Amino acid sequence: MLLFSLGIFLGLAARASSLDNGLLKTPPMGWVPWERFRCNTDCKNDPNNCISEHLIKAMADRLAGDGWKQLGYEYVNLDDCWAADKRDAQGRLQPNPQRFPSGIKALADYVHSKGLKFGIYSDMGRMTCAGYPGTTLDTIETDAKTFAAWGVDMLKLDGCFSNSSIKALGYPKMSVALNKTGRPIAFSCSWPAYEGGLPPKVNYTLLGKTCNLWRNFADIEDSWDSLFHIIEWYGKHQDTLQPAAGPGRWNDPDTLIIGDFGLSYEQSKVQVALWAVLAAPFFMSCNLRTISAEARDILQNPLLIYINQDSLGIQGKRVTKSHYFEVWKRPLINGQFAIAIMNNGTDGTPRPFVTTLGLLGILDCKAGYKIYDVLDKLFMGAYKLNDTISTKVTPTGVILFFLRPLC
């Protein structure tokens, strides 16, 4: 009886361990500028691509106008390089007046008028990574109030130009300060990325109580190497990372680079498949004005988004890794599963992969499962646990299966 009660107690404690702001019960979706537009402040020579209110409004227009919003892509965020070089006379952050002449409040209002949410960026340190004024321990409350007054819905707090002790004080302090504003503001912390992403320096229990999402590894860049490196780090450290995620608290392997320059069509499918299985934020960082039909089709796949947004919020895990193939599995609501089979080889021919549901460890529903090929939009049929599933996976490519039980 005592053990039983203790179990209940621990169960409740575990469930209460996410930041209590009611936000991000499923991973956030939207658009952020950093990977694609970097710190381009040259509005004179590059007015359409510089970090400015014009760029943010253009992306809000596209999110609302091109079918993104209806699918759940709702955040349009700023990243570094929006701020003026100095705080104002009252000590508040202010935007660069040439690039944001209408001010941030007006920009947030514009984004809200499109039925979208607006996110902003600061840095727990003396300066942001690009050298703009940062948030110090002394300015945390002022900055939280300023963001709330502007109508901000998400804050990403980077970690350049401060040490571990400042971060250990600053991130929890900002979490409290955001709460005190009374405005629900999702909190994205770069804290663990600056501490190597792993215990003992990173305490994932504490992170889950402090932040809604967190970057824990290297910034993504526009290449297969960068993407693969991130996937491998997540696989290698999954026993630490997987339990940290859940509704309201997500690992963030960084932005989707589909629609940019570095990934092939098949490699683009790898990123969305893995990000869906990892319950990762779906933040695009591409030019939505010129995105190809092909890239848009990948990102707007409803079944893919259904998997990513599964309400159980269980992060998937790599279940096998061999010389060529990695199999990743995510349990979903109602006994459903997502399975990603990635061919990490680079020898140029599609490689056969033959398996059964039983071999994939999917044994719950004896009657079998309906299998859908998510990214090729194919219904493959109903399979019993021992039926052979035969497929081919392209080099640096993936097959993403969605499994619906027949029970």
Ligand SMILES: *[C@@H]1O[C@H](CO)[C@@H](O)[C@H](O)[C@H]1NC(C)=O
């Ligand atoms: C602040 O925290 C309390 C309790 O922890 C919670 O009930 C409330 O919804 C939070 N408010 C905001 C705006 O996050």
Ligand SMILES: *[C@@H]1O[C@H](CO)[C@@H](O)[C@H](O)[C@H]1NC(C)=O
């Ligand atoms: C961290 O930085 C603060 C402020 O600059 C300083 O007072 C403190 O000694 C530093 N702590 C460590 C461990 O370096």
Ligand SMILES: *[C@@H]1O[C@H](CO)[C@@H](O)[C@H](O)[C@H]1NC(C)=O
């Ligand atoms: C991690 O943080 C939690 C919550 O604040 C705390 O209870 C626990 O003792 C910490 N763990 C370690 C190893 O410091």
